[in-house]
Amino acid sequence: MRILAIETSCDETAIAILTGEGDNLKLEKSVVRSQIDLHETYGGVVPEVAAREHLQLMMPLLHRDVAHNGEGIDTIAVTAGPGLAPALRVGVETAKALAWAWQKPLVPVCHLEGHIYAPWLSGQAPEFPALALVVSGGHTELVLMTDHGKFERLGETLDDAAGEAFDKVAKMLGLGYPGGPKVAQLAIDGDAKAFDFPRAMLDSDNFVFSFAGLKTSVLYTLRKHEDQLNEYKFRADIAASFQEAVVDVLVQKTMKAVEKVKPASVILAGGVAANVALRDRLKQTCEQMEVPLFVPEFQYSMDNAAMIAVAGYYRALNGHTVEPAELQVNPNLDIV
Ligand code: KG4
Ligand code: ZN
Numbered sequence: 001m002r003i004l005a006i007e008t009s010c011d012e013t014a015i016a017i018l019t020g021e022g023d024n025l026k027l028e029k030s031v032v033r034s035q036i037d038l039h040e041t042y043g044g045v046v047p048e049v050a051a052r053e054h055l056q057l058m059m060p061l062l063h064r065d066v067a068h069n070g071e072g073i074d075t076i077a078v079t080a081g082p083g084l085a086p087a088l089r090v091g092v093e094t095a096k097a098l099a100w101a102w103q104k105p106l107v108p109v110c111h112l113e114g115h116i117y118a119p120w121l122s123g124q125a126p127e128f129p130a131l132a133l134v135v136s137g138g139h140t141e142l143v144l145m146t147d148h149g150k151f152e153r154l155g156e157t158l159d160d161a162a163g164e165a166f167d168k169v170a171k172m173l174g175l176g177y178p179g180g181p182k183v184a185q186l187a188i189d190g191d192a193k194a195f196d197f198p199r200a201m202l203d204s205d206n207f208v209f210s211f212a213g214l215k216t217s218v219l220y221t222l223r224k225h226e227d228q229l230n231e232y233k234f235r236a237d238i239a240a241s242f243q244e245a246v247v248d249v250l251v252q253k254t255m256k257a258v259e260k261v262k263p264a265s266v267i268l269a270g271g272v273a274a275n276v277a278l279r280d281r282l283k284q285t286c287e288q289m290e291v292p293l294f295v296p297e298f299q300y301s302m303d304n305a306a307m308i309a310v311a312g313y314y315r316a317l318n319g320h321t322v323e324p325a326e327l328q329v330n331p332n333l334d335i336v
Contacts, residue, residue: 001316002028004066004073004098005309006058008091009083009111010137011035011045013057014305015065017073020313027121029065030306032299033057036178044167044177051086058094070102075321077312080108081333082138088329096324105321107312111303112139112335113151115269117310118296126294127264133254133282134335136270137163137180140250142207142257143335145267148314151336154257155207162246163272165211169218169242173235183239184275189232190240195221197245199252207257209249218242247278251285258291267294274301 001021007014016030035053039045066073078095081088092108099106116132130145131154140163141156160168163180170179175186197217200210218238228234258266266286272278279295286293300307 001074001313002072003075003077003309003313003316005077005109005305005312006091006095007079007111007114007303007305007308008054008058008087009079009081010087010303011039011050012303013054013061014303014308015061016305016309017065018306018309018313020310020317023125025120025123025310025313027306027309030304031061031065032302032304033061040177042177043171045084047084047086050084051090054087054090058090062094070098070104073102073104075105075107075312075316076102077107077109077308077316079111079114079308080327081330082111083331085329085331088331092327092329096327100324105316106324106327107315107321108327109308109311109315110333110335111308112136112143112270113149114307114311115273116143116145116267116335117314118269118273118300118307119267119294120310121300121306122297124294126267126292129261129263130265130267130294131254131257131261131263132267132269133250134269135162135250135272135278137161137167139270140209140211141335142254144261144263149318149320153336154261155209155253157209157211159210159212160215162209162211162250163270165215165246166272168215169239172219172222173238180272180275183243184277186236187240187243187277188236190236190238192240192244194237195241197221197241199245199249202249202252207253209253211246214242214245243275243277247275247281250278251281254282255285255289258286258289263291265292265294269296271302274298
């Protein structure tokens with residue numbers, strides 16, 4: 001089966017072509033056009049601006065990489081949510097029009113499910129049940145994947161997502177958008193023990209996260225040390241101590257879930273999976289606990305359509321296709 005996948009949930013316009021045969025996957029093409037430069041001036045993603053940019057980029061991308069009559073494409077997969085409604089709509093309406101015109105099956109994909117499938121792109125196939133730590137700009141959750149397309153949520157954040165906390169702290173430090181990579185870069189020169197930021201819900205017996213208190217604590221610390229705000233070392237210490245608090249909570253909660261559900265593998269998924277401190281610590285801990293860890297390659301940690309193609313492929317194999325006229329975007333679509 002040869003799949004064309006389209007992803008426009010936030011600020012990346014992406015298409016991919018993937019061929020699947022049984023569990024053999026071959027990624028033929030993956031193109032990602034980032035809108036970072038555009039949104040940087042606004043300090044964050046403006047949904048209508050993102051949508052307009054997706055519209056402008058979509059046709060040239062398809063025109064370059066896909067035959068006009070859809071020849072050679074068997075199925076079309078598209079991110080239906082979660083994400084920004086105006087942005088999602090560009091991808092979904094494009095996919096619907098192509099599926100209708102070419103008379104091909106259409107498969108809606110949950111963006112988070114796509115993130116979980118990213119390790120499959122490197123020829124890895126995590127064994128089930130797999131425990132996925134999903135950490136993106138909008139979500140932080142622990143999900144148990146018992147089979148292709150079958151998920152149970154163990155717990156999620158009560159307030160901010162981990163990526164959102166990175167973005168907000170970046171704003172406080174005047175680092176701009178997108179915040180995660182900038183905070184991570186600054187943290188390299190900082191002392192992670194300089195400030196003892198709170199680790200919420202660490203002792204609770206569930207898999208619930210909370211990052212709002214940590215964010216506020218960073219804000220109060222910055223206010224208290226206003227005179228040091230322009231000192232590089234102080235700012236690096238804040239970034240490193242904040243990152244350490246996030247990594248501590250994410251890794252310890254994941255380990256608690258490993259102890260409880262005894263998964264055959266662990267998957268790190270979502271944009272925050274690009275964070276090296278998190279990758280390293282989770283790797284160490286999984287080695288100690290003797291559970292295999294699957295982490296996407298850097299280029300597939302961030303939003304892309306290749307991961308949507310993999311998720312769409314397994315969905316299509318299981319017959320999860322829809323009539324083009326019936327598909328609507330769902331900005332709050334969930335994995336379970
Ligand atoms: O998955 P993603 O690309 O988009 C969503 O689906 O939300 O995730 C984006 C999030 C942003 O909050 C961004 O700041 C964060 O991932 N992020 C990082 C890093 N790279 C991206 N957070 C921490 N460290 C990074 N290196
Ligand atoms: Zn994402």
